[in-house]
Amino acid sequence: MKQGLGYAIIAYIAWGLLPIYWRLFGTLKAGEILAHRVIWSFVFMLLLIFLSKGKGKQLWSMLTNRRTMLVVGTSSLLISANWLIFIWAVNHGHVIESSLGYYINPLFNIMLAVIFLREKPTGAQWLAVALAGVGVLIATIDYGRIPWVSLSLAASFGLYSLVKKKVSYDASTGLAGETAVVFPLAIAYIVYLYASHQSTVDTLSTLHFVMLLLAGAATAMPLLWFAKAASRLPLSMLGFIQYIGPSIQLMLSIFVFKEPFSPMLLISFGFIWSALVVYALASIRVARVVKTNSVTT
Template structure:
């Protein structure tokens, strides 16, 4: 679990910083950025699998199992949708709304964990959920309109987290499968943009184009870390660690992108961080109890 915790923390820090990365391509259409993100993610993963022993064979086996293929296809659609919404929002001045979206996601994760994975949060953990929910409600009211970006991001990534729990393949194999499924669509879209004279990526300055090529690594590495964390941590715990990402994004939206941040939002995020403290203390108490019980069982 400790190793999974570190994977989750590193992944969410990387995701929190991604708005700065995608904003450097704001001259491109969101769909074009997504297409290149998928293409170069697939290339990056293919290279990783090529140098790994037996991993290409595992990828082929994934595509021969109909049930597994359907699960991977579902996760591929979910994460691609999440990417598209996020890229569009960042490059159209909705960075705070993306932050709210990823604050909402843990609430979805707890709900999904209870409904589908039969996890049983303690009273303290339910209190944390209630505090976080109140914070999100205050933020939504202050935002002043239906937060479709926030809700779409939360729903797509929350269900993606659940689906990842259903796949037993190694993280690199699963991500390679996800990108492989949408790779033909991404290539077709880039070709379409070229023939309709709407393609802009190839006219980017050299440094920016190199950064676009590296979007595969920027995308794949956090997802690999996340997948490794998801395999080691309860979904509800994984969801609350996710607050690291939107907190970084929130700071970027205010201090880098100069979006409006009202005093009401400060109250909202204070409630959310109070929820984090309550949840962390509850989790530490549970860990100590479990460790004590295990020691007693061994001694007996």
């Protein structure tokens, strides 16, 4: 459990610090950054796959199974959309909105579970969803518009998680398959940018270009750390630790990127945080009931 806790904390700290990383490439368009992220993630994962015993066969089995690839293709498009929105948000001064999106993601998952999995949330979980809804409404009033960045991030990652339930491959094989699907599109987009003289990679310094090449490692390593944590920790504990990421993003947005944080927005986050407390307590209670039932049977 100690190892799992360490892996989880490192993973969520890394995800929380990603805005600093993507800000290094502020002169590039979000689509161009995404294309490089996909390309170098695929290259990095391919290297890891073939250095791991048996993973190459798993990847080939995935890529040659039409039914599996339909699911993997869907998850690939969803996570690519999530990456694109997040990168755009970071480099256009919307880090607060992105942190809000990842705060409400677990609560959005409840709605998806009701709609697609026919699950029946507890009264406390419904209360959490209602509190989060009030928080989003207040943020909408404060912004003067619907916080589409937050809702898009929560929706894309929530749907991605839902689709991922349809496949049983481990994290490394899954990410390799997902990046393989969009790899040709990323290559085509980079070629198009160069051919039309719209590529801005040449504006990067040598150091920043090397950092861009490391986008694959920056994408894959937190996911692999999370996979190791998930296999060692109870889901309820992971539920608490996951808020490290958006909390770091929120602090960065206020104290490093100097984004405006109004009193109204503080009230909005207050409702979101209250919702998360209710959700966490309800999840712990459900986990204890399931554990008790499993022991008695």
